Amino acid sequence: MPARLSTWRSSSFVRPVNPASMQSPPPSPSTDRFAVAPARGKRMRSESPTPHDEPEETRRVKCARPRGSRLRASPAFPPAEGKDLILRGSNTLLEFHADRQTVCDASPVLRSMISALGEREPGTIEIVQVEETEEILEAMLRFIYPKTRKPMLSSVEQLEQLLRAAKKYRIEAAFHTLGAAVLDLAQKEPLRAYAISCRHGLVEEMRLTSSHTLRVDILKSDLSHEVGDVKPVFMKKLVQLHNSRASQALKVILEAGTEEFTCKGEYCEDGVAEWWMEVMKRSRGELKSRPTSETIFNPAFLASCVRTAGKRCGECASNYLSLKAQHKLAVLKDAVDALPATI
Numbered sequence: 653m654p655a656r657l658s659t660w661r662s663s664s665f666v667r668p669v670n671p672a673s674m675q676s677p678p679p680s681p682s683t684d685r686f687a688v689a690p691a692r693g694k695r696m697r698s699e700s701p702t703p704h705d706e707p708e709e710t711r712r713v714k715c716a717r718p719r720g721s722r723l724r725a726s727p728a729f730p731p732a733e734g735k736d737l738i739l740r741g742s743n744t745l746l747e748f749h750a751d752r753q754t755v756c757d758a759s760p761v762l763r764s765m766i767s768a769l770g771e772r773e774p775g776t777i778e779i780v781q782v783e784e785t786e787e788i789l790e791a792m793l794r795f796i797y798p799k800t801r802k803p804m805l806s807s808v809e810q811l812e813q814l815l816r817a818a819k820k821y822r823i824e825a826a827f828h829t830l831g832a833a834v835l836d837l838a839q840k841e842p843l844r845a846y847a848i849s850c851r852h853g854l855v856e857e858m859r860l861t862s863s864h865t866l867r868v869d870i871l872k873s874d875l876s877h878e879v880g881d882v883k884p885v886f887m888k889k890l891v892q893l894h895n896s897r898a899s900q901a902l903k904v905i906l907e908a909g910t911e912e913f914t915c916k917g918e919y920c921e922d923g924v925a926e927w928w929m930e931v932m933k934r935s936r937g938e939l940k941s942r943p944t945s946e947t948i949f950n951p952a953f954l955a956s957c958v959r960t961a962g963k964r965c966g967e968c969a970s971n972y973l974s975l976k977a978q979h980k981l982a983v984l985k986d987a988v989d990a991l992p993a994t995i
C-alpha cells in the first residue's frame with residue numbers, strides 16, 4: 653500500500669504552503685537550489701517574517717522542509733508550474749516533481765498508488781514514496797516523460813533493474829528503449845541477452861536474441877553464469893533451435909550438387925574436389941557448435957579446408973578459386989541463411 657507521506661497542506665512536518673507560490677520563477681533545471689523555495693526576495697504566503705535577513709537557503713528550508721531535512725529537488729525533475737506530485741525513492745535524498753496526470757497515464761500501478769491516497773484537495777501536492785532507489789525512480793520518470801533524455805545504461809545489472817521496475821509499475825513506454833538495449837547486448841553477449849529476455853518475458857526480444865545465440869556454442873558456454881535461472885522450457889527451446897538448424901544446414905551442404913566442385917587434379921580424378929570433401933567432413937562438427945553460415949563460409953575455414961586438400965591434390969585450389977565454385981558457395985550460403993533462425 654502506498655503511504656501518503658504528507659500533503660503540503662496536511663503534513664505534520666510541512667508548514668502549509670500554496671504550491672503556486674513556489675513556482676515563480678521556475679527553477680533552473682541545472683540546479684536544485686530552487687527546489688521548493690520562494691522567488692528571491694519574496695516570502696511564501698505562510699512564512700513568518702524574520703527579524704533580519706536570513707540566508708535564502710535557510711529560509712527555504714525553514715519554510716518548506718522539516719528542520720535539518722536533507723531533501724533536495726531532483727535537478728532533472730524540479731518543481732514547476734502544473735507539477736502536483738512528488739515522488740520519493742527509497743534512499744530519500746531527492747524529490748522528483750511530476751504531474752499526476754502524466755504519471756497516472758503512464759503507469760497503472762502508480763495510478764493506483766496515487767488513487768489510494770484518497771480525495772485530493774485542490775491546490776495540494778501529494779507525495780508518494782516508492783521502494784525503488786532514486787536512480788531507478790529517475791529512470792522511470794525519464795521513460796514516463798518522453799521528451800526527457802532516456803536514462804544512460806551503464807551495466808547489465810542496471811538494465812535488469814530497470815526492466816524489473818518497468819514491469820512492476822507497468823510502464824509500457826520503457827519497454828521499447830529497454831528492449832532495444834537487450835538487442836544491443838545480444839551483439840556482444842547473446843546468451844545473456846536471451847536469458848534477460850526470458851526472465852522478463854520480452855517475447856519479441858526472446859525470439860530475436862535466440863538468433864544471435866546461434867553464433868555461440870551453447871554446449872561449451874558457462875550456462876550456469878549466463879542463463880542459470882532461466883526456466884528449463886526456454887533453454888529447451890534454444891537447444892532445439894540449435895540442433896534443428898545444425899541438421900538443416902548440414903543437409904544443405906551434404907545434399908548440394910557438386911558439379912561446380914569438380915576437380916581435374918590427379919588425386920581427385922575429375923570427381924568431387926577434395927577441398928569440398930573436407931568442407932563436408934568438417935561441417936558436421938562446426939555446424940553442431942555454431943549453426944550459422946558464417947561458421948563454414950568464412951574465408952578462414954574454407955582456406956583451411958583448401959590447404960588440407962592441397963597436401964593431396966595440387967589442383968584443388970584452382971577449383972576452389974574458380975568463378976563457378978565461388979558462385980555455388982554463395983548460393984549455398986544464402987540457402988543456409990534462409991533457414992529458420994529463431995525459436
Ligand SMILES: [Zn+2]
Nearest residue numbers: 915920965968
Ligand atoms: Zn583436387
